[in-house]
Amino acid sequence: MQFEINAKKRDLQGSSASRRLRRDGRVPGIVYGAPGAPQSIDIDHNELFQALRKEAFHSSVVTLNIEGEKQMALLRDVQAHAYKAIVLHVDFQRVDATHKVHQKVPLHFINADIAPGVKTQGGMISHVMTEVDVKCLPGDLPAFIEVDLKDMSSGHSIHVSQLPLPKGVEVVHHGEGDPVVATLLVKGGKADEEAEAPAAEAAAAPAEKK
Incomplete structure (x- = not known):
């Protein structure tokens, strides 16, 4: 199964900026690992939430479409609300097709x-x-x-x-x-x-x- 998640680059940092994103239905996140520098991103909450409900999403290589730039990545961490069905933060790690x-x-x-x-x-x-x-x-x-x-x-x-x-x-x-x-x-x-x-x-x- 193939997954593609749409994301936007995120410039504003800090807890206040993250709270504003969540109020707007966005999830703050980060993608890190070679070959580029860490990139802060935000993702539509519903799109991400529905993907996380699928078991395969947690163990598959995901295509991150960051404003038209596609990167292969693995889901590495998800922070969720203690008792509400809300995703608070997500981490992805870039992968190279030639490296295990x-x-x-x-x-x-x-x-x-x-x-x-x-x-x-x-x-x-x-x-x-x-x-x-x-x-x-x-x-x-x-x-x-x-x-x-x-x-x-x-x-x-x-x-x-x-x-x-x-x-x-x-x-x-x-x-x-x-x-x-x-x-x-x-x-x-x-x-x-x-x-x-x-x-x-x-x-x-x-x-x-x-």
């Missing part, structure tokens, strides 16, 4: 209802991870990665190394081992030991520091 980028991409789980562990063994799928950090060229960045659960059965887990990555995309994860993405919880039993291990280690860590 890091971006978190959501995982879409499918076929859980036909997995043997769910359908015949009374189990339940546990999503240990809901997104992964990937590295690739901007043109190869996927909006999501699909995880097929149709073969999940008792004692079975899916690991990061088993994810079906598009060509040119690699997963970046910190630490050792091969993290669990999803595992099967047996009804009345316990989680797969591989999924429990990280949680057990995290719980024990504070005690070791005392």
